[in-house]
Amino acid sequence: MSTAASKILGTVNAPYxxxxxxxxxxxYISSLDAMQKALGPVFSFFTEVEAELQLDFVQEMGVExxxxxxxxxxxxQCSNSIPLAT
Numbered sequence: 001m002s003t004a005a006s007k008i009l010g011t012v013n014a015p016y017x018x019x020x021x022x023x024x025x026x027x028y029i030s031s032l033d034a035m036q037k038a039l040g041p042v043f044s045f046f047t048e049v050e051a052e053l054q055l056d057f058v059q060e061m062g063v064e065x066x067x068x069x070x071x072x073x074x075x076x077q078c079s080n081s082i083p084l085a086t
Contacts, residue, residue: 004056008049012041022061029058030066032073043078046071051083058084 005022013020018041020028025045028038035042045054058067068084075085 002056002060004053005060008045008053008057011049012044015044016040022057026058026061026063029070030061030063032070035070042070043074046074046082046084047078047080054084 009020009022009025012018012025018038020038020041024038025041028034028042029045049057054067055064058064071082071084075082
């Protein structure tokens with residue numbers, strides 16, 4: 001696992017007491033249906049993780065298109081800026 005992935009997992013898991021792996025997080029951030037199972041960590045990924053790290057992670061995991069669709073959806077639901085939504 002890359003250093004970026006480790007940092008991201010620490011950011012999204014800690015506040016929610018979650019223990020998601022990089023592959024689990026990738027599946028949740030890239031599917032509108034799957035994100036419902038881990039909405040807290042998904043929202044944390046898109047709003048609390050630095051935009052460059054988000055992009056590196058989604059590219060590394062091969063879920064860029066799905067993640068951008070989820071980000072766009074979340075942007076319609078909140079006022080927080082979600083960089084991948086653009």
